[in-house]
Amino acid sequence: MDVPLPHLDRPFDYLVPEALDADARPGVRVKVRFAGQLVDGWLLERAESSEHPKLAYLEKVVSPVPVLSPEVARLARAVADRYAGSLADVLRLAVPPRHARAEKAVTAADAPPSAGAGAGADADADADADAGADAGARAGGPAEVDPRGWRDYPAGPALLRALTDGKPARAVWSALPGEDWADRYADAVAATVAGGRGAVVVVADARDLDRLDAALTAVLGAGRHVRLTAADGPARRYQAFLTARTGEVDVVVGTRAAMFAPVRRLGLVAIWDDGDDLHAEPRAPYPHARDVLLTRAQLGDVAALVGGYARTAEAQLLVETGWAREVVADRAVVRARTPAMAPTGDDPQLARDPGAASARLPSLAWTTARDALRADLPVLVQVPRRGYVPSVACADCRAPARCPHCAGPLALPSAQGTPACRWCGRVAAAYACPECGGRRLRASVTGARRTAEELGRAFPGVPVRTSGREEVLAGVPGGAGLVIATPGAEPVAEGGYGAVLLLDSWALLTRADLRAGEEALRRWMAAAALARPGTAGGRVVVVADGALAPVQALLRWDSAWFAARELAERRELGFPPAVRMASVTGVAEAVADLLAGARLPGDAEVLGPVPAEEGRERMLVRVPRSRAAAMAEALHAAAGQRSARKAADPVRLQVDPLTLF
Numbered sequence: 001m002d003v004p005l006p007h008l009d010r011p012f013d014y015l016v017p018e019a020l021d022a023d024a025r026p027g028v029r030v031k032v033r034f035a036g037q038l039v040d041g042w043l044l045e046r047a048e049s050s051e052h053p054k055l056a057y058l059e060k061v062v063s064p065v066p067v068l069s070p071e072v073a074r075l076a077r078a079v080a081d082r083y084a085g086s087l088a089d090v091l092r093l094a095v096p097p098r099h100a101r102a103e104k105a106v107t108a109a110d111a112p113p114s115a116g117a118g119a120g121a122d123a124d125a126d127a128d129a130d131a132g133a134d135a136g137a138r139a140g141g142p143a144e145v146d147p148r149g150w151r152d153y154p155a156g157p158a159l160l161r162a163l164t165d166g167k168p169a170r171a172v173w174s175a176l177p178g179e180d181w182a183d184r185y186a187d188a189v190a191a192t193v194a195g196g197r198g199a200v201v202v203v204a205d206a207r208d209l210d211r212l213d214a215a216l217t218a219v220l221g222a223g224r225h226v227r228l229t230a231a232d233g234p235a236r237r238y239q240a241f242l243t244a245r246t247g248e249v250d251v252v253v254g255t256r257a258a259m260f261a262p263v264r265r266l267g268l269v270a271i272w273d274d275g276d277d278l279h280a281e282p283r284a285p286y287p288h289a290r291d292v293l294l295t296r297a298q299l300g301d302v303a304a305l306v307g308g309y310a311r312t313a314e315a316q317l318l319v320e321t322g323w324a325r326e327v328v329a330d331r332a333v334v335r336a337r338t339p340a341m342a343p344t345g346d347d348p349q350l351a352r353d354p355g356a357a358s359a360r361l362p363s364l365a366w367t368t369a370r371d372a373l374r375a376d377l378p379v380l381v382q383v384p385r386r387g388y389v390p391s392v393a394c395a396d397c398r399a400p401a402r403c404p405h406c407a408g409p410l411a412l413p414s415a416q417g418t419p420a421c422r423w424c425g426r427v428a429a430a431y432a433c434p435e436c437g438g439r440r441l442r443a444s445v446t447g448a449r450r451t452a453e454e455l456g457r458a459f460p461g462v463p464v465r466t467s468g469r470e471e472v473l474a475g476v477p478g479g480a481g482l483v484i485a486t487p488g489a490e491p492v493a494e495g496g497y498g499a500v501l502l503l504d505s506w507a508l509l510t511r512a513d514l515r516a517g518e519e520a521l522r523r524w525m526a527a528a529a530l531a532r533p534g535t536a537g538g539r540v541v542v543v544a545d546g547a548l549a550p551v552q553a554l555l556r557w558d559s560a561w562f563a564a565r566e567l568a569e570r571r572e573l574g575f576p577p578a579v580r581m582a583s584v585t586g587v588a589e590a591v592a593d594l595l596a597g598a599r600l601p602g603d604a605e606v607l608g609p610v611p612a613e614e615g616r617e618r619m620l621v622r623v624p625r626s627r628a629a630a631m632a633e634a635l636h637a638a639a640g641q642r643s644a645r646k647a648a649d650p651v652r653l654q655v656d657p658l659t660l661f
Contacts, residue, residue: 005643171327
């Protein structure tokens, strides 16, 4: 039933009246009477008998179209269990809201064949498999996929062959600078389709989806795939969902709304740029698209591809545990494809430009931009988006401002306010920078629009474009020009950028976040990948100290090294993904009540509390990865006990939250 109460998270038996016998198939939407109210639900299975002696009747079959496939139902249950959530909450994410007009566009011939009144989910699954095989035979596909696009990666051609052969290959791909990732993903999908199987590919945003959509159309042809995203509106989203559910297409691409797409004979699940926080669902139980797809690959024994310019610690864990194999280029190829990179904060640069440590646009960055513009090449300038910095820094040397009591990040409540710690709440009225002794703090970041004005005055006559919150550009021409972009909104330049300037690096690196370094490197590599190779005049300047680990990884284009380093440090400190953690957020009494009723594993650690939003607090539960299922089950059961008692204060449960503090 579509009731999000934890203590009702189980199937219920109902009698099927004779009038609804033909339409009441596994997977259809239904309405049932529960506690005197008419509620929505999904019919999971038909059975001949029930252990319960007295049953109510099914009230209504909302639609005879079985929108919930057995494979997605199993996946939804596994995701709910992993994230200590309810099946109803996951199904609400997996199956789009019904749109009657879109449903009428699906003909009766397109619907899966009836499994019969007494058949169960297994019969429906067999029918799905048979229909999927027929669909694959009808659709056909390229007899052989050209592996030349993957030739720069020694394991790339073997990956394509495995996909064509239907093998469950699992790969973590580190893309080269200048790589057209959408074309490479299209090659992987085409290889899967050539083997008679389907694919699901998830990207972070609409701009990436447009690139992948165009690449797949070029390789597979028009009408061979659908895009599934909430941004397309209820009607188009539901029609795309039904098109995939009825087996008309074998390939579904989209944003995180596509991670549960019902593709028949699934052979590949893939995600691009898994470190993007847009992949995390903001609604309970807060699943991450990467984890949902990997769970799907494990349950269905299908291939998986996790790709990006940068590598996350979670992807590195897949490699180190042997679950996936890394697909990387040889170092000689990396050096040939990488633009010339330089930091502004290393000793040689400081010797030539002593003000580089505190200047927002050091001389090296300025001369690099000037030389590129003189060569009639575009210049990309990346600046952090507004509101991206939750901490402050010394106004003189840019050193992060930390609490002298607990080393937590300081914050300024207002421009003239007294700094206070975000962790312990103590006021640091007499703060002095431990690096230079300065007492002035700064928390403002110059945004893209102000930067465009400043650089426009510095380079008169040069066209200046901005790409960010108001308007995100897909591409820019290849001539001389300045492009000021926020992270994630960098447009592609025709022929590549002659120079890429990464400004305000301290704003990314000093965030009070476990993933600050990883996120900074991901943002930098995404921008640097748009530059020309060094042999063609491409240069990248990062305004940061060259001794920092993320900067070193950028200079060498070696995110695998940084991911391995991050994972090793998190193992030592006991942070995800080396361990599994859950956060419990609410008023203090409610949090204490839930944890007191939870039968946590004996090796579980309860950490906190730490302040949360609006007077709430957050407690963290940490367990070894082998005990993750027991932790989730205990927390979900405790939440069920509270909902059964009708406890007044809600508590938010989140497993593996993106933000711990």
